[in-house]
Amino acid sequence: MANKPMRKIYLCGRSEAGKTTLKQALKGADTSYQKTQYVDTWDIAIDTPGEYYETKSLTMKALYCYSFECDLEGLVCGADEPFTILVPGLPTCLNRPLIGIITKIHAPNANVPMVRQWLTEAGCSRIFEVDSITGEGIAELRAFLEQPIPEPMTIGEAIALQSRGLPEW
Ligand SMILES: Nc1nc2c(ncn2[C@@H]2O[C@H](COP(=O)(O)OP(=O)(O)OP(=O)(O)O)[C@@H](O)[C@H]2O)c(=O)[nH]1
Numbered sequence: 001m002a003n004k005p006m007r008k009i010y011l012c013g014r015s016e017a018g019k020t021t022l023k024q025a026l027k028g029a030d031t032s033y034q035k036t037q038y039v040d041t042w043d044i045a046i047d048t049p050g051e052y053y054e055t056k057s058l059t060m061k062a063l064y065c066y067s068f069e070c071d072l073e074g075l076v077c078g079a080d081e082p083f084t085i086l087v088p089g090l091p092t093c094l095n096r097p098l099i100g101i102i103t104k105i106h107a108p109n110a111n112v113p114m115v116r117q118w119l120t121e122a123g124c125s126r127i128f129e130v131d132s133i134t135g136e137g138i139a140e141l142r143a144f145l146e147q148p149i150p151e152p153m154t155i156g157e158a159i160a161l162q163s164r165g166l167p168e169w
């Protein structure tokens, strides 16, 4: 059965976080290691080299700029990453929803609750846990991405939400 179209997600995270493997798993393709050397905006997801995220002058600029080409932004973080460079409250300067994806959830040094805390503090509205190699959690993420793109909010609706102190605007 053919896959449904997915909302386009921008994938960022440090090198080896598992962005490309995740993209392959979402496509139902074989997972094979391919170091990302350039930004690929034409596939089902916008896959970036980890170096974008690890370079001070590029992390935020790329997050802002590619938001114009995606439907939502995804922070990819391996469950075994030893520290984070994420700053809190990222959605305050993004114009797309932000979600988090924790990969390698069964890695020997995995600490899923710690990574979940980083992603929560960064401002992710949803956090998914996956193992892109076994496919665990991929169907749930795929089902979320297959949800239709919501109608853009009017300025009046945004102001109404702001006035009630709600973050969804
Ligand atoms: N067990 C397991 N291994 C994973 C998972 N995701 C990625 N890997 C492995 O981690 C390594 C790096 O994965 P990539 O998908 O290439 O990482 P990347 O974030 O695209 O890295 P760059 O292209 O350098 O930015 C590969 O050997 C993958 O097989 C996962 O969910 N589970």
Ligand SMILES: [Mg+2]
Pocket: 019, 020, 021, 034, 035, 036, 047, 048, 049, 050
């Ligand atoms: Mg890659």
